[in-house]
Amino acid sequence: MKRDKVKIFDTTLRDGLRNSGATLSLEQKVRVAQQLEQLDVDAIEIGFGGPLEIESMRSIAEAVTGPVVFGLSRVNRKDMERVFQGVAQARKPGINIFIPTSDSFLTKVRMSRQQALDTAVSAVGYAKERLDHIAFSAQDASRSDPDYLVQIFGEVIRAGATTVSVPDSTGQALPRQFGALYKFLRKHVANAKTVTWSVHCHNELGLAVANSLAAIENGARQVECTINGIGERAGNTSLEEVVMALRTREDAFTKVTTGIVAEQLYATSQLLSQMTNITVSINKPVVGANVLRH
């Protein structure tokens, strides 16, 4: 049986660097992007559509040939225009549009569920006139009302989203429940089969990798992750851990595979560690010094 591909969406340069204390020069970011290309990731998120990152996004986008290049954007037109400019030179440009969907986050941005829904649909429609690769992320999805998620994902798919992401933004999810959420959504969202389901986890409870694997078991076919699991607080899902878990236990994950060139994992881990000055802990799974002693 042919295995489905689980796409690897690397967000080291966007979510990984956010509040990490590390600042990379433009040249360094380009170097990281080139290394990610050596790894053969499927997508790279290169920045956020705030006013400061257009130039940086442009330079990185130009340097990348294989992977789809995404910029993250809020639903406002200014952010979106900046992302369009930032990714314009990419071979395969894309935009990742997000809006909060949990009631606690909606309160923070003073929006009703209906407003968020309308805004998201309009933003996705606007982007679709300009780009093919449209990802939509429901921020704090793991704490959102699943029925509302069914509604908003269904509508953005109709408006043109090609990938839908279900983030565990606060790192509070548990594998079994998170897997069940994917199962529920893929069953109930209209036209769910026409898009790629993506997973985005944070490691507050040490469960980012396990949650990502549970999502894959329930139909997710893209994992958003970072090299060495860098990211604010306890970090994001570790790219190398997810990839090596799928590979080492291919007897259990019989339906899927990734396209990652595993021989490049160590070099990538070291490169990022040296550039960011964030050391890889000695007992980090897969790439830690103690693991490699054996």
Next chain:
Amino acid sequence: MERELVKIFDTTLRDGEQSPGATMNIEEKVMIARQLEKLNVDVIEAGFAASSDGDFESVQRVAELATHPIVLSLARTKEADVVRAVKAVEKAKHPGIHIFIATSDIHLKHKLMMSRQEALDAAVWAVGFAKKYLDYIEFSAEDASRTDPEYLVQIFGEAIKAGAVTVNVPDTVGYAIPHQYGALFKFLREKVPGGNKVTWSAHCHNDLGLAVANSLAAIENGARQVECTINGIGERAGNTSMEEVVMALKTREDVFAHVKTNVAAEQIYSSSQLLSQVTGLSVPQNKPIVGANAFAHEAGIHQDGVLKYKLTYEIMQPQVIGLDSNRLVLGKHSGRHAFIDRLKHLGIDYSGTDMNKAFERFKALADKKKNVYDEDLIAIVTEETVRLPDKYELVYLNVTSSSMAVPHATVKMKVNGEESLDSASGDGMVDACYKAIAKIAGIEPKLERYAVKSITGGTDAQGEVTCLIRENGTSVNGQGSHTDIIMASALAFVNALNKLAHRERYGHQAGLHREGP
């Protein structure tokens, strides 16, 4: 509904110590054991008594001091091992023994060169033999996650019949994935004769980053004990992190509605810091729960936006793990009372500490550094805890370096109380001072790793240096802290040399120490 207890079995002192360089001396183990008692863990695995005289003695010491937790020693299925383990824990209020044998075909064939039947017989014999002396017997099937489940049913059933009260299903090589590991517990609890009258235990390793998830899956399927270590230390990628399991159960008690732990969560941060100080293994900055970044948006920031942000993102409160948002504590005007009060507040056990020396060090530090933080205090107390009489002691250090001259260090040290002076040049100041110290010590261990970090923020922060040195196949971590990083480097190197000297005195039986589930 009454929540069932998930026992926390801490193996920091046994399996955790197998982390390269994490060797602890007896006094350090005693200090950790006291902290584990404060954390209110249910079981302490204090060591592997048969592996060395040093391990035997530390198990004995921990057994004597622990009041609430069960104290265990690990043992193979050999008579000598069981006898030694029983002897080591005999003074414990709640003594126990942990007997293990490998059960996977790959281990049986290549390591033990035994048939399944032979391993079964050995296990049953050992459990029965131990039962003559002790009631509390845990039995582990090493490499259980790669063992034929039918064979596990048989061996666990027989071990229970022979007297095991806890049975452990280790994922020794960190190979399991959550739903399969959970299903294995479900299967075993249904099929093993007598399975409903014993405690089922999970023991995981983190090679694929899944140790916590696997432990939680085991709990969902009836495990009522988790074997884990503080900070997740352990060989390779480490063991299950105690703090991650405890806080996952606590933070998501809405889902884990049937269970609870006895752990005093407010002792988690102190325990993590203490272990890091004692072993010299720093806590990764993005380690869940206890890493420096875990609650980073907390420290000293009070803008409205940040507070709102905090409330929306923060799924646990730092106070729960004993991390005060009010971190600034002491300065040069703080007296002895304030110093001791703060240690008490932090839950740091200082009963083995020379308080006069510790307070002197605190004053000396406060003179150099405006603000003395909790982390500084933990560093002081750990370093002043009575260690074994140190072979080497740094008396004096002078290092010169400039852009015009080769760095040069002059060092005076006491070696077994005798003063000795020497000097050396090097590629840099640290290199020069390590060479001078090595000359005096008369050995040249290989420096495998060297790292500096600041314990707190600010240019007057204490620098903390950790180094890993290797000599004759033995690796040890040294740790030193000082406001001057060259001094901290020298202290770390001397600390490592002392640990090496200690290891030579209490050498583990070759190879044996690394065994276990």
